[in-house]
Amino acid sequence: MKCLSCGRWSFKIVCKECTKLFLEPSPSFRILSNGLRVDSFYNYDEIAPFLHTKHTVYGSKVFKILAKKSFLPFAKNFKSHLNIFAIAVDDGVKDGYSHTAILSNELKNESIKPLFGALRAKSSFKYSGKSLEYRKAHPREFECKVPKDSYAILIDDLVTTGSTLVEASQKLKNEGVETLFALTLANANNY
Numbered sequence: 705m706k707c708l709s710c711g712r713w714s715f716k717i718v719c720k721e722c723t724k725l726f727l728e729p730s731p732s733f734r735i736l737s738n739g740l741r742v743d744s745f746y747n748y749d750e751i752a753p754f755l756h757t758k759h760t761v762y763g764s765k766v767f768k769i770l771a772k773k774s775f776l777p778f779a780k781n782f783k784s785h786l787n788i789f790a791i792a793v794d795d796g797v798k799d800g801y802s803h804t805a806i807l808s809n810e811l812k813n814e815s816i817k818p819l820f821g822a823l824r825a826k827s828s829f830k831y832s833g834k835s836l837e838y839r840k841a842h843p844r845e846f847e848c849k850v851p852k853d854s855y856a857i858l859i860d861d862l863v864t865t866g867s868t869l870v871e872a873s874q875k876l877k878n879e880g881v882e883t884l885f886a887l888t889l890a891n892a893n894n895y
């Protein structure tokens with residue numbers, strides 16, 4: 705196939721050279737309004753062309769490559785004495801795959817286990833480009849299937865206003881689940 709980025713022939717949808725050039729993580733973090741810490745592997749602008757494949761036939765392959773460059777090494781280096789669930793926010797299947805499940809699937813080690821389908825939104829409002837006011841007025845209304853008295857790392861592809869992660873962690877708290885922190889592929893603070 706051809707590399708999505710440079711157009712040269714490649715075994716993967718993003719070639720080795722482009723992966724090295726464009727997909728080295730540059731970690732950052734934010735503290736959300738409820739005190740939740742969100743660590744992000746990339747800034748949105750850095751990987752925007754790759755994220756734009758999300759709703760295309762290449763989406764799952766690109767997300768897999770991104771997850772292997774970010775979530776996988778994070779899990780390798782993360783140690784804890786706790787038993788933790790990696791919980792993707794709303795990992796329902798869209799466009800034939802679940803982009804957040806691809807991310808959480810790479811976040812596993814001796815203490816972290818991905819739990820799929822554990823936090824699904826009942827509402828399906830489109831948040832992209834919407835204001836914080838809109839998001840607050842149209843909550844996701846999550847359904848929680850996480851065991852009580854457990855620990856969680858919340859996972860999403862993007863953090864924009866942070867309102868989804870705040871709502872998700874609040875829902876978990878109400879169900880007796882403590883969110884340790886959140887991990888997102890990209891920080892889209894300015895969107």
Ligand SMILES: [Zn+2]
Pocket residue numbers: 707708709710711712718719720721722723
């Ligand atoms: Zn390339």
